[in-house]
Amino acid sequence: MPRVTDPTAPHIALVGATGVVGTTLLRLIEERGFRYRGLDLVASARSAGREVTVEGHSCRVQDVDGFDFAGVDIAFFSAGAGVSRTFVPKAVAQGALVIDNTSAFRMDPGTPLVVPQVNAHVLGTRPESGVVANPNCSTIPLVRLLRPVQERWGIRQVVVSTYQAASGAGYSGVEELRAGARSVLDDPDSAGVTGTFSPSLAFDVIPSIDRLLDDGFTFEEQKMLQESRKILELPHLDVTTTCVRVPVANSHSEAAWIECHEPVDRGELVRLLAGQDEVTVHDLDTVGAFPTPRTAGDPNRVHVGRVRVAAHNPRGFWLWIVADNVRIGAALNALQIAEELTRRGAL
Amino acid sequence: MPRVTDPTAPHIALVGATGVVGTTLLRLIEERGFRYRGLDLVASARSAGREVTVEGHSCRVQDVDGFDFAGVDIAFFSAGAGVSRTFVPKAVAQGALVIDNTSAFRMDPGTPLVVPQVNAHVLGTRPESGVVANPNCSTIPLVRLLRPVQERWGIRQVVVSTYQAASGAGYSGVEELRAGARSVLDDPDSAGVTGTFSPSLAFDVIPSIDRLLDDGFTFEEQKMLQESRKILELPHLDVTTTCVRVPVANSHSEAAWIECHEPVDRGELVRLLAGQDEVTVHDLDTVGAFPTPRTAGDPNRVHVGRVRVAAHNPRGFWLWIVADNVRIGAALNALQIAEELTRRGAL
Ligand SMILES: NC(=O)c1ccc[n+]([C@@H]2O[C@H](COP(=O)([O-])OP(=O)(O)OC[C@H]3O[C@@H](n4cnc5c(N)ncnc54)[C@H](OP(=O)(O)O)[C@@H]3O)[C@@H](O)[C@H]2O)c1
Ligand SMILES: NC(=O)c1ccc[n+]([C@@H]2O[C@H](COP(=O)([O-])OP(=O)(O)OC[C@H]3O[C@@H](n4cnc5c(N)ncnc54)[C@H](OP(=O)(O)O)[C@@H]3O)[C@@H](O)[C@H]2O)c1
Numbered sequence: 001m002p003r004v005t006d007p008t009a010p011h012i013a014l015v016g017a018t019g020v021v022g023t024t025l026l027r028l029i030e031e032r033g034f035r036y037r038g039l040d041l042v043a044s045a046r047s048a049g050r051e052v053t054v055e056g057h058s059c060r061v062q063d064v065d066g067f068d069f070a071g072v073d074i075a076f077f078s079a080g081a082g083v084s085r086t087f088v089p090k091a092v093a094q095g096a097l098v099i100d101n102t103s104a105f106r107m108d109p110g111t112p113l114v115v116p117q118v119n120a121h122v123l124g125t126r127p128e129s130g131v132v133a134n135p136n137c138s139t140i141p142l143v144r145l146l147r148p149v150q151e152r153w154g155i156r157q158v159v160v161s162t163y164q165a166a167s168g169a170g171y172s173g174v175e176e177l178r179a180g181a182r183s184v185l186d187d188p189d190s191a192g193v194t195g196t197f198s199p200s201l202a203f204d205v206i207p208s209i210d211r212l213l214d215d216g217f218t219f220e221e222q223k224m225l226q227e228s229r230k231i232l233e234l235p236h237l238d239v240t241t242t243c244v245r246v247p248v249a250n251s252h253s254e255a256a257w258i259e260c261h262e263p264v265d266r267g268e269l270v271r272l273l274a275g276q277d278e279v280t281v282h283d284l285d286t287v288g289a290f291p292t293p294r295t296a297g298d299p300n301r302v303h304v305g306r307v308r309v310a311a312h313n314p315r316g317f318w319l320w321i322v323a324d325n326v327r328i329g330a331a332l333n334a335l336q337i338a339e340e341l342t343r344r345g346a347l
Numbered sequence: 348m349p350r351v352t353d354p355t356a357p358h359i360a361l362v363g364a365t366g367v368v369g370t371t372l373l374r375l376i377e378e379r380g381f382r383y384r385g386l387d388l389v390a391s392a393r394s395a396g397r398e399v400t401v402e403g404h405s406c407r408v409q410d411v412d413g414f415d416f417a418g419v420d421i422a423f424f425s426a427g428a429g430v431s432r433t434f435v436p437k438a439v440a441q442g443a444l445v446i447d448n449t450s451a452f453r454m455d456p457g458t459p460l461v462v463p464q465v466n467a468h469v470l471g472t473r474p475e476s477g478v479v480a481n482p483n484c485s486t487i488p489l490v491r492l493l494r495p496v497q498e499r500w501g502i503r504q505v506v507v508s509t510y511q512a513a514s515g516a517g518y519s520g521v522e523e524l525r526a527g528a529r530s531v532l533d534d535p536d537s538a539g540v541t542g543t544f545s546p547s548l549a550f551d552v553i554p555s556i557d558r559l560l561d562d563g564f565t566f567e568e569q570k571m572l573q574e575s576r577k578i579l580e581l582p583h584l585d586v587t588t589t590c591v592r593v594p595v596a597n598s599h600s601e602a603a604w605i606e607c608h609e610p611v612d613r614g615e616l617v618r619l620l621a622g623q624d625e626v627t628v629h630d631l632d633t634v635g636a637f638p639t640p641r642t643a644g645d646p647n648r649v650h651v652g653r654v655r656v657a658a659h660n661p662r663g664f665w666l667w668i669v670a671d672n673v674r675i676g677a678a679l680n681a682l683q684i685a686e687e688l689t690r691r692g693a694l
Contacts, residue, residue: 157660159604161602163552163593177550178532181528181532181550185525185528185532192641199639203528203594203595203640203641204595204639204640204641205510205593206637206639207602207637207639207652208637212634212635215655215658216630216634216635216655216656217655238659238660240604240660240663240665242508242604242653242667244510244600246510246552246593246594247550247593247594247595248550248551253552253591255554255589255591257506257587257589257604266563287559287563288563290553290554290555292546292551292552292553292554293551294546294550294551295546295551305554306554306555306563307563308562308563309563312583313585313587318587318589320589
């Protein structure tokens with residue numbers, strides 16, 4: 001039973017508890033038996049008052065406006081960057097350690113940006129800012145695979161195209177995809193349904209995620225570059241990306257071309273990747289095997305397939321990566337940060 | 348009226364006339380007013396005897412088995428590589444010039460592989476083999492954009508990830524996508540519908556098109572490398588690809604990273620691309636604008652958007668490319684080859 005009376009276990013708060021990431025975090029806390037002393041579910045006025053059952057106990061959702069963070073040891077934030085910018089400073093001032101799923105503080109020099117399988121060492125002490133940031137959902141699986149490659153062969157360049165699921169835009173994204181698909185199946189010329197996505201996502205692909213920046217890249221594309229550099233502590237790492245939304249409900253995919261400083265041996269590469277924590281290499285024994293978002297299997301692992309070294313350029317190779325964006329890319333990574341902090345007594 | 352009594356106009360045959368490519372070719376012949384003296388529609392025993400209305404005339408589909416190519420000036424083949432391997436030699440022996448949409452003869456040294464906007468010059472004389480090959484549907488839009496870039500800046504490397512539509516697998520692919528989508532909308536845990544695709548394509552992405560080769564690349568991926576080299580007459584061009592099927596009914600997309608020998612100026616690049624025949628650059632004036640398969644517009648043009656030069660590596664840039672795989676990638680290209688041959692009197 002994760003809810004314990006042990007006074008050393010943390011009191012936790014989930015801000016954005018009713019969202020895709022928040023509800024998955026709740027499920028993972030149960031699944032993984034994460035021990036906590038007390039729990040607050042927090043969202044906006046829209047959901048405040050709603051009753052949610054957690055481990056058989058009814059728990060009432062509270063409005064973040066006016067919520068008191070005093071007595072909260074860990075506050076998980078997954079309610080958008082705006083909410084984090086407004087309420088994280090208050091939570092920290094009231095003594096909570098914040099694990100933030102949004103982009104609000106990721107590039108802040110005083111805030112560690114953590115993927116426990118890659119750079120847990122930066123969690124040694126409680127961060128000065130009081131905030132640990134969780135990276136972007138496409139960055140996390142990528143850096144988990146880039147790290148061992150960098151150590152073995154050195155990376156010259158990474159070129160990534162993503163295939164990102166609707167759930168990356170929250171509950172409304174998934175619902176809009178389904179409604180749009182119904183509309184287009186009824187009438188192939190239907191314009192579909194827009195709102196969260198534009199144009200409609202059903203039976204289409206949209207090469208635009210998050211806002212456009214002055215240099216022509218999107219913020220999502222910039223995150224993958226900047227966050228990879230920060231997590232891997234490689235300030236000049238060359239990562240360039242096109243981020244594309246695809247009509248998949250859940251789990252992001254990435255086609256990653258990685259060019260190293262030295263020729264890469266495929267056999268050694270697949271063994272190296274398969275040896276990483278919580279990584280499944282689908283074509284370890286069966287050349288050409290691959291995961292897909294709907295068939296990859298265990299959502300708590302990073303899935304890799306189609307590992308190919310180019311015959312005409314053996315320093316370069318492709319990976320096809322599939323990872324549950326809500327678990328690997330957000331809630332599970334956040335909880336693994338909390339587990340690591342608890343293990344280190346760094347709260 | 349394309350059907351004419353002029354004895355110099357060709358008699359044409361469409362093998363695979365009932366398929367996605369064949370029916371689109373028929374429509375394009377009408378749309379573009381391609382002049383022909385006589386027309387034969389050819390398919391398998393499954394469709395033989397079916398009546399198809401062409402320009403108000405009823406035309407009976409004939410079985411390719413036993414079909415007599417004598418008197419046919421141009422035979423368009425789009426019935427699969429196996430059918431081409433069996434029947435193209437007969438058509439050529441009986442005097443027809445074949446324009447082949449399949450992969451059967453593309454890499455044959457005696458067979459020109461033609462994208463009229465790129466290498467029409469190889470159509471100067473009637474080819475010795477009697478066959479002109481139409482490239483793969485993902486290769487055609489790509490080489491139409493690579494050619495001017497190569498001439499201006501020289502290409503060091505091309506890294507492409509594709510987002511390929513169900514119609515690339517013919518009528519059965521589109522029907523299977525729709526049936527699978529209905530099944531998953533009814534029950535999110537449904538395994539969908541397989542047959543043409545495996546696993547089911549609806550709400551999923553599948554990084555595997557055509558058969559797997561010994562080197563771990565798929566035949567589709569190899570085609571993009573080998574055909575680009577042949578068309579552009581650059582035998583050492585470095586093109587590497589991951590080909591992915593996405594749940595889109597029609598039109599392929601590609602995220603292409605192109606690295607040149609010299610720094611590229613974005614303004615000059617967009618003007619250069621926009622100056623190509625039948626190419627629309629969506630972000631010529633509006634930075635960040637992009638086409639998508641369902642919203643690109645004119646299906647007879649190659650659509651480009653999200654043209655971005657990387658700040659940290661100005662020799663490299665991204666293009667987002669959308670092109671109707673059935674028109675640009677097959678039927679329109681084939682018909683433009685026929686138009687070019689007619690214009691040159693090379694029949
Ligand atoms: N989905 C992913 O794959 C993913 C991955 C990484 C990071 N993230 C980040 O996680 C955050 C949440 O994403 P999601 O996918 O869970 O979105 P979601 O399903 O739309 O849920 C949004 C959550 O935020 C709450 N919220 C919205 N506006 C609020 C406000 N003004 N004050 C307080 N609470 C508010 C919502 O509460 P109500 O019920 O009251 O509306 C809900 O609990 C975003 O910042 C997102 O960028 C998501
Ligand atoms: N779709 C594309 O985007 C695309 C692009 C480039 C190239 N191609 C190539 O074009 C060809 C056709 O593609 P498609 O998309 O039009 O496929 P499709 O919709 O499945 O149509 C196949 C056509 O081939 C005929 N056919 C099949 N087996 C035959 C046989 N044994 N003998 C005679 N005719 C036979 C079919 O006739 P029945 O009605 O008798 O079955 C039908 O007319 C393929 O080689 C494909 O690789 C397609």
